[in-house]
Amino acid sequence: MTTFIGAATSRIDGVAKVTGAAKYSAEYNVPGLAYGSIVTSTIAKGHVTRIDSSAARRVSGVYDVLTHDHRPSMASTDKAYKDEVAPTTGSPYRPLYDNEIKFSGQPIALVVAETSEIARYAASLVEVEYKPEPHVTDIHQERKSAIPVETPSSPFDAHFTPPKMRGNPDEALEQAQVLHVGEYFVPIEHHNPMELFAATVLYDQGGKLIVYDKTQGVQNVQRYVCSVLEMKPEDVRVISPFVGGAFGVGLRPQFEVVLASLAARALSRPVRVVLTRPQMYALGYRPAAIQKVSIGANRDGSLNAITHSAITATSQYEQYFRQETGWSGLLYKSANAGYEHRLAQLDLPTSCDMRSPSAPTAIFSLESAMDELAIELKMDPIALRLRCYSDRDQNNNLPFSSKALRECYQKGAEAFGWSKRNPQPRSMRDGGDLVGWGMATGIWEALQVPITVRIVLNANGTAEIACATSDIGTGTYTIIAQVGADTLGLPLENVKVRLGDSTLPQSPVEGGSWIATSVSNGVVTTSRAISDQLLLLAKTMPGSPLARLGPNDVVLANRRLQSKADATRSVSISDVMRSGGMNQIVQEKTTNPSEDTSRAHNTHSAVFAEVKVDEQLGVIRVTRVVSAVAVGRVLNKKTAHSQIMGSVVWGIGMALQEETVIDHKLGRIMNANIAEYHVPVNADIHDINVIFVDEVDNSNPLGVKGLGEIGIVGVAPAIANAVYHATGKRVRNLPITLDKVIA
Amino acid sequence: MSDKPGEQSYQSIAHTTRRELAGAFVAAPMAMTLQISLASAQSTPAAAPSLPSPVGVTINGRLYALSLDPRTTLIDLLRERLDLTGTKKGCDQGQCGACTVLMNGRRVNSCLVLAVMCEGAQITTIEGLGKGAQLHPLQQAFIDRDAFQCGYCTPGQICSAAGMISEGRARTADEIREAMSGNICRCGAYPNIVAAIQDVMGQS
Numbered sequence: 001m002t003t004f005i006g007a008a009t010s011r012i013d014g015v016a017k018v019t020g021a022a023k024y025s026a027e028y029n030v031p032g033l034a035y036g037s038i039v040t041s042t043i044a045k046g047h048v049t050r051i052d053s054s055a056a057r058r059v060s061g062v063y064d065v066l067t068h069d070h071r072p073s074m075a076s077t078d079k080a081y082k083d084e085v086a087p088t089t090g091s092p093y094r095p096l097y098d099n100e101i102k103f104s105g106q107p108i109a110l111v112v113a114e115t116s117e118i119a120r121y122a123a124s125l126v127e128v129e130y131k132p133e134p135h136v137t138d139i140h141q142e143r144k145s146a147i148p149v150e151t152p153s154s155p156f157d158a159h160f161t162p163p164k165m166r167g168n169p170d171e172a173l174e175q176a177q178v179l180h181v182g183e184y185f186v187p188i189e190h191h192n193p194m195e196l197f198a199a200t201v202l203y204d205q206g207g208k209l210i211v212y213d214k215t216q217g218v219q220n221v222q223r224y225v226c227s228v229l230e231m232k233p234e235d236v237r238v239i240s241p242f243v244g245g246a247f248g249v250g251l252r253p254q255f256e257v258v259l260a261s262l263a264a265r266a267l268s269r270p271v272r273v274v275l276t277r278p279q280m281y282a283l284g285y286r287p288a289a290i291q292k293v294s295i296g297a298n299r300d301g302s303l304n305a306i307t308h309s310a311i312t313a314t315s316q317y318e319q320y321f322r323q324e325t326g327w328s329g330l331l332y333k334s335a336n337a338g339y340e341h342r343l344a345q346l347d348l349p350t351s352c353d354m355r356s357p358s359a360p361t362a363i364f365s366l367e368s369a370m371d372e373l374a375i376e377l378k379m380d381p382i383a384l385r386l387r388c389y390s391d392r393d394q395n396n397n398l399p400f401s402s403k404a405l406r407e408c409y410q411k412g413a414e415a416f417g418w419s420k421r422n423p424q425p426r427s428m429r430d431g432g433d434l435v436g437w438g439m440a441t442g443i444w445e446a447l448q449v450p451i452t453v454r455i456v457l458n459a460n461g462t463a464e465i466a467c468a469t470s471d472i473g474t475g476t477y478t479i480i481a482q483v484g485a486d487t488l489g490l491p492l493e494n495v496k497v498r499l500g501d502s503t504l505p506q507s508p509v510e511g512g513s514w515i516a517t518s519v520s521n522g523v524v525t526t527s528r529a530i531s532d533q534l535l536l537l538a539k540t541m542p543g544s545p546l547a548r549l550g551p552n553d554v555v556l557a558n559r560r561l562q563s564k565a566d567a568t569r570s571v572s573i574s575d576v577m578r579s580g581g582m583n584q585i586v587q588e589k590t591t592n593p594s595e596d597t598s599r600a601h602n603t604h605s606a607v608f609a610e611v612k613v614d615e616q617l618g619v620i621r622v623t624r625v626v627s628a629v630a631v632g633r634v635l636n637k638k639t640a641h642s643q644i645m646g647s648v649v650w651g652i653g654m655a656l657q658e659e660t661v662i663d664h665k666l667g668r669i670m671n672a673n674i675a676e677y678h679v680p681v682n683a684d685i686h687d688i689n690v691i692f693v694d695e696v697d698n699s700n701p702l703g704v705k706g707l708g709e710i711g712i713v714g715v716a717p718a719i720a721n722a723v724y725h726a727t728g729k730r731v732r733n734l735p736i737t738l739d740k741v742i743a
Numbered sequence: 744m745s746d747k748p749g750e751q752s753y754q755s756i757a758h759t760t761r762r763e764l765a766g767a768f769v770a771a772p773m774a775m776t777l778q779i780s781l782a783s784a785q786s787t788p789a790a791a792p793s794l795p796s797p798v799g800v801t802i803n804g805r806l807y808a809l810s811l812d813p814r815t816t817l818i819d820l821l822r823e824r825l826d827l828t829g830t831k832k833g834c835d836q837g838q839c840g841a842c843t844v845l846m847n848g849r850r851v852n853s854c855l856v857l858a859v860m861c862e863g864a865q866i867t868t869i870e871g872l873g874k875g876a877q878l879h880p881l882q883q884a885f886i887d888r889d890a891f892q893c894g895y896c897t898p899g900q901i902c903s904a905a906g907m908i909s910e911g912r913a914r915t916a917d918e919i920r921e922a923m924s925g926n927i928c929r930c931g932a933y934p935n936i937v938a939a940i941q942d943v944m945g946q947s
Contacts, residue, residue: 014886017894018878018901020829020869027828035823116823117814121791194833194841194895194929244831244895245929277834473893473930642889642932649931674927675838681924685933 004482004492005702008638011478012497013242013471022242025212026198026274033200034063036263036273037119039109039126040282041101044667045135045347048099048108048128056122061114063267065126068098068108072265073230080227084220085251085509087350088157089150090318094228095255096262101130102317103349104668105282107255112263112271135347135667139288139313142344146311149321149341160358163326163395167336169296172305176296180373184293184365185733188313188660189286191354192674195244197283198274199260208235209264213257215240216250217509219468222502224253225261241500243472247650248353249283250472251509281672284352285660287313288344289324289361293369296336301379301387303332308362309340315350319343322358326395328366330602331443333390347667353511355650356444356709360716364654367440367717368732371724381439381721382409382418382606393600401599402697402705404630405441408606411691412439412628416608425728433612436726442605442714446632446697446705447514448593452505453522455484457530457585459577461559463488465523466498469507469515474708475639476515482636483520483702487527489556489573505588513603513706520635521700522591527556529587534561537580538571545569596699603710605629607651609718613726618738621686622652622719628691632705637692644690644711651715653680659735800861802827803871809858817853817861818842821868829869829898833927840926843899843906844868850906852925869898872905880946881905884939892930900926904940916941 016022041048053065064070074097075081081092095107109126113119136142152158173179195214202210209231215221215238222238225231243250260273275283289312296305308328314320321343329337374384386409392399413419421437422428428435456464465484471477477497484495498504507519528551535554538546538561546554546561546569555564562570577585610624625648634640657678661670671677690711697703716734723741724730731740795810802825811820818835821827821844830853833841837855844853845867872879881901884890891897903926907913913922919937928936 010886010889013894015878015882017891017897018869018882018885019873020827020898022894023828024831024895026832027822029823029826029828115812116819117812121814192929194831194839194893194927196832196834243893245893247929274832277836277838473891475892638889639892642892642930642935645934646892646931649933673836673838674834675836679927679929680931680933681927682920682933682936683924685920685931688934 004485005635006633006637007482009478009482009492009636010638011475012481013477024195024242024244025200025214025240026196026272028200028212030202030270032269034112034114034263034267034269034271035116035119036259036271037111037116037123038107038259038273038275038279039111039123039128040279041104041106041108043101043130043132044104044137046101046130046132048101049131050129051109052127053109055125056111059118059122059125061118062122063112063114066096066110066112066263066266068096071096071262075228075230083224083252084217087318087320088153092318093349095258102315103282103347105279107259110259110263110273112267137346137348137662137667138664139290139311139344139346142346143290143311146342146344149343150319160322162339162341163329165338166329166394169305169307169336169338172336173294173296173307176304177299178297178373178376179294180369180376181292181294182369182372182732184291184368186289186361186364187734188288189354189654189658190281190660190677191247191249192677192679193245193247193249196274196277197254197256197280198272199257200270200272201260201264202270203264203268209261211236211238211257211261213238213240214243214250215253216243216246216470216472216511218470218500218502219506220509221253221257225257228258229261229265238502239500240470243470246472247355248357248511251353251511252284254283277674278672281660281669282349284349286354287320287351291362291365293328293365295369295373297373297377299377301377301384303334303388305336306332306334307338308366311342311344313346313348313351314343315348316345318350320351322353324358324362327359327362327443330393330395331366331390331441332388333394334388337394355647355712359444359713360651360654363440363442363713364716364720364734367714368720371438371717371721372730380423382413385409385441396600398598398600401596401601401699402632402695403602403604404693404695405604405606407693408604408628408630411693412606412608412626415689415691416626418608425725430612432615434615434726436611436613436722436724437608438718438721438725439606439608440714440717440721442607442710444513444603444710444713446517446601446603446699447512448517448521448700449508449514450590450592451507451518451522452588452590453519453526454505454586454588455526455530457488459574459583461490461574462494462496463490464496464498466504467507467519467522468502468504469519470500470510472510474515474643475636476519478639479516479520479635480523483523484527487524487556488530489559513708513710516635517700517704517706518591520702520704524701525591526587526589529589530585531556531561533585533587534573534576538576541571541576541579544571546571594700601699601705603629603631603705603707605710605714607714607718609722611719611722611726613723613741618742620656620723620736620738620741624687625715626689626691627711628693629707629710630693630695631707631710632695632697633703634692635704640692640707641690643707645688647709647711648688648715649680649685650712652684652719654712654734655716655719656735796859798859798862800864800866802866803868811858813857813859815858817856817858820858821853827868827870831895831898833896840903841896841899843903843926845902845906848909850903869902872901880943881939884942888935888939888942890932890935890939892932896926896928900928900936908944
């Protein structure tokens with residue numbers, strides 16, 4: 001039954017990816033394709049007073065220049081621009097809608113031409129005049145005027161607003177034997193997936209659009225394009241079988257798809273719009289966050305109070321926020337807890353989800369603070385965490401569906417060699433390097449969402465499994481094939497998987513680490529429906545060995561429908577279908593999450609990091625990381641390992657390198673490229689050891705919890721704590737660049 | 744009538760403009776090459792057009808005789824003109840390495856090479872690395888080691904690794920890491936990329 005589930009299976013889309021055959025959104029070449037080049041605003045706030053595109057229009061090969069006052073019709077209500085994951089409060093940005101400038105880098109014109117060279121040259125000839133207005137892009141400047149996040153108006157929002165206060169945290173902090181208070185800062189970070197955002201829009205005679213777009217949710221984009229361009233659902237199809245990374249920035253529809261679709265309609269021809277790397281800095285970003293964490297502890301390391309307050313960045317036009325505060329009182333046992341979350345409204349694009357939105361930010365603060373507390377208490381950092389280990393979600397007063405965090409600490413510490421650590425800072429050396437060992441805890445959510453899966457089973461023993469969800473590099477194609485092969489009783493290579501097409505059965509956006517759980521259990525449901533139908537057919541076969549068996553008595557295995565109790569009583573799938581006169585069996589079923597509100601659902605990790613810091617130059621290298629994670633059942637050890645390893649790489653970037661730097665005078669990002677916005681390169685990454693601890697969870701039939709995001713949480717504080725251990729220098733302000741260490 | 748911005752004016756302008764421009768294309772004056780707008784809203788000045796240039800280049804063993812806009816980069820020639828989309832564009836600025844191909848056996852960022860500079864050159868892209876349907880050992884090793892997730896940087900990583908191996912300078916894991924640092928993998932597959940390359944170096 002479980003030959004493939006859990007096995008370290010190579011990606012079924014591997015050959016397509018290593019040969020270049022896998023096509024991404026800018027790679028659908030069709031005759032007559034026109035190329036769009038975007039002109040963007042150079043001011044952060046104000047109005048466009050004049051756009052002179054005459055010189056651009058005179059260039060041979062230019063088809064048109066679209067601007068806010070020269071474009072096809074667009075919807076005029078906020079509702080039309082609200083996508084599936086848009087913030088509840090605010091008016092979404094409308095690309096090319098009017099002359100108002102909301103952020104630097106905002107698209108204000110699209111030159112469409114015969115070739116990309118012509119389009120790009122002509123775009124350089126577009127002259128723009130502005131009436132600028134004063135702007136603010138510095139979160140620190142908005143500390144006082146930041147506004148509280150609104151009271152939730154929906155269960156979706158309530159998930160993100162600060163949890164209710166418990167006890168009397170202020171009084172408990174005052175009475176604490178040991179009090180730690182710290183302020184921590186995480187800067188704006190940009191996702192920078194390797195693939196440039198792009199849309200290729202095909203236009204057919206009747207005006208229908210086929211849209212190849214870079215997105216984490218084809219159906220979200222499909223609905224958005226229909227509402228923004230006021231088109232009928234049957235006239236827009238969005239396709240995205242391969243996505244070159246996204247990490248959250250592809251959850252909301254972005255402006256490339258609007259611009260390309262507008263141009264295709266304007267010119268009645270296919271159009272491609274590819275953003276430049278600098279233009280991608282006008283998409284969303286991880287919000288900068290100023291956070292204050294206060295912990296009141298007893299001498300024995302038990303906690304009496306935790307408070308966590310945060311100011312995070314959003315735009316002037318939408319209020320984006322996630323659960324930036326509540327993790328603190330969730331992770332550790334404390335009778336008193338209090339939270340406050342305010343928003344700094346800046347003249348920037350709206351911030352957005354970026355790999356485990358809120359948790360790496362919040363946990364950097366909490367886990368740095370816990371390390372500082374451990375030092376004050378002269379306790380081992382793991383001992384402190386075990387002392388205030390929480391078996392319940394105290395925010396919601398619920399038990400966990402599973403929580404093998406203790407095992408993460410134990411297995412991780414063992415693999416890392418933590419017991420050999422000398423707690424004294426600056427006590428460990430390797431030649432000219434100071435050596436530091438630090439650790440931290442991570443926590444994320446285990447979510448499941450409604451999803452629909454279609455399975456077509458053919459009489460020749462092959463099957464196709466289809467769902468609109470995307471594979472953004474997570475391995476979704478492969479895990480679906482594995483679960484399908486096991487539950488349909490077929491060889492892996494007989495199972496084809498189709499994803500990333502808005503005409504396929506419904507799926508929400510791929511995010512929140514919820515797709516693996518949702519779609520794998522979705523395959524189980526639909527396979528069961530296939531099995532049920534096969535059984536009905538099998539029972540009608542003359543002398544059927546399964547005649548008296550019920551749906552729960554049989555299983556699909558080795559291309560046969562067989563009795564669970566007696567494997568010798570079986571019939572081949574092909575024989576059943578031929579006997580029933582069927583070439584294909586098609587089942588499409590929706591799987592909803594079980595309404596398990598009696599338990600909290602989370603994944604956990606223990607992260608251990610070794611840094612070596614050049615004593616003279618302050619250069620920091622992360623030489624070893626051990627990440628022990630508790631994520632329920634692992635569907636594919638190979639791709640799961642890559643997910644956690646890749647997340648650790650993200651955590652290293654967050655800790656040491658990543659920072660979007662804004663010239664606040666101009667309101668403009670200064671390092672809007674992938675050379676000056678530093679992400680880890682190969683030479684920055686050394687030994688990463690991923691450990692999956694055993695964790696049994698019965699929240700869904702497969703016991704899956706999702707693992708796309710937990711891996712980054714806790715990495716930055718583990719490194720910050722290691723840097724402290726190496727140097728005696730506490731850096732509360734990310735990234736930990738060498739100037740902060742030698743200062 | 745509509746009160747939505749843009750709508751009315753689009754209908755009127757679009758039709759006349761396109762028709763007028765259709766005639767203008769034929770007689771577009773070459774004096775335009777001198778136009779360089781300092782008031783440009785684009786941060787990167789783009790080159791003005793000039794006459795098409797002939798280029799003869801061998802790509803994956805096939806000789807192409809082409810007439811190209813001299814501004815065409817090698818990456819755009821591959822992706823937009825020849826439909827060899829296995830070569831990926833990640834920055835167009837020589838910063839990410841996704842567009843790495845082999846030019847006369849040496850690895851280059853194809854976004855930094857003008858197509859006209861390839862006269863007489865031998866270019867190998869990811870599509871030409873294997874022998875027909877048979878994968879190149881690096882391609883197979885990348886699959887076996889799961890040396891990618893989204894797959895977008897992968898063709899560049901593999902071409903870069905092939906170039907690096909033939910350079911013969913990198914031997915240790917540290918040297919491989921250093922020599923492969925021009926190819927960014929945002930999914931963070933670096934340790935598996937190094938392992939895949941070591942597998943192939945060990946075989947040869």
